[in-house]
Amino acid sequence: MTGTPDIAPVLPPADLPVDLRRVELLCAWLRPEEGVELERISWAIGKRPRGEGWDNxxxxIGTLDGAPLVLRIARRRSSRALLGREVTVLRRLRGLGTTLPMDLPRVIATAEDAVAVEWIDGVTAAECDAATQEQVAEDLARMLATIHSGPAPEVGRNPVRGVPLxxxxxxFAADLGRAGLxxxxxxxxxxxxxxxxGAEEWQGRELLLHGDPHPGNVVVPPPASPGAVTLIDWGDTTRGDPASDLGGLLLHPSASSAGLLDLYRASAAWTGIEDDAIWEALQARARAWATRMALGxxxxxxxxxPLGRTGRRLLAS
Structure with a gap:
């Protein structure tokens, strides 16, 4: 959704090669979302990708009503199912009619192993100044509270998010040994x-989770832009213990991590949030998740x- 930083991460190898021919075929197979007319797309398929991430x-591919479009294409077999989960949850959240504290990606059309979405201009929260990062962290606390408090659609389980620590x-032990701290x-x-x-495990209902709300998955629009801050990359969405999402929240710089969690608690409405024992255990698990994610x-x-600095900052505090 944003420009790729000059300093690239070490990505896992792609076992689903993405080239221009594959992109052209996928565009021919696109199925529009409700209310979208593919005939209104001004097609201009690029010669090369605009960015590449861990999974996509x-x-x-062109524009729709002046808005640039990109095709998100699975680059690994293991990430195929993630696109389907993402579309399912984004459809559900947009269909609730609830005003959310952050915007969502807009899905235009789908194909096997691919999703066409509007390009979101901006930079990630990890790249912003301190004041912006703090405001984003507060908005994200409210966003996660809203998502967790709503209905949870049937989505496949993520084996590494929302699960018991x-x-x-x-x-964790292997990563700690390799991190060189x-x-x-x-x-x-x-x-x-x-x-x-050691904290009590999650005993509540399985809440809907974003799965990976770290500072690289929040896009902040350019100054003076009419766009909204957007929570992207819903491929890791799942159901389960909200502590893993709160671990991602704690990766966002804030004046006080305790204050950030308190803001989440004041905004959430799931059953048990008011119980102090449940809350204390949740905070302990969230901080453990934050440490686990920072090591990653x-x-x-x-x-x-920027995300390397994010992980090192948390581990040094």
Missing amino acids: VLWP ATRAEH DEDAARRAAETWQAGV LVLVYPEEH
Whole structure:
């Protein structure tokens, strides 16, 4: 949705190669969303992608009513199902008629292994100044509270989000060992993780989760732009323990992580949020998830990358 930073992450290899021929075929197979007329698209398929991420390639395909369009195409077999989950949840959230604290990507059409969406101009929250980052963090706290408090559609389970922390213990230990943290940072990370694992597990209903709301998945429009801050990349959406989403929230710089979680609590309306024991356990699990996610960022992104800095900042605090 945004320009790719010059310092690229180390992406897993693509086992679904994306080239111009595949893009042209997918465009021919697109099925429009309700209310969309594909005949109104001014087709201008680019010669090369506009960006590439962990799971998808973004390829420019033209405009609709003046709005640039990109085709999000699965670049790995394992990411095929993620696009379907994303479309399911975005349709549901837009259909609720609820005013959300953040905008959502607009799906234009779908095809096998691909989704056409409006391009969202801007930069990620990870690239913004401190004041903007803090405002984004507060908006995201309200956004997650709204999403968690609503109905949860049937979507496939994500094996690494919304699950009990204990199921990720082996991976945490391996990542901590590979991260190369100094002794104090490694000790803090291990203590935070153990506190989360030791907290009472989630016993409530399975809430709808974004799955990966880190600062790279929030797009901030350019100054003076009429666009809204948008929460993107819903491919990891799932149902389960909200602590993993709150771990992603804690990756966003804020004056006070406790204040950010309190803002979430004041905005949420799921059953049990008012119970202090449930809330204390949730906070402990959220901080453990934040540590787990920060390790992942440190291992994937170089120090000069905005998300690399995000992970290192949290682990150093």
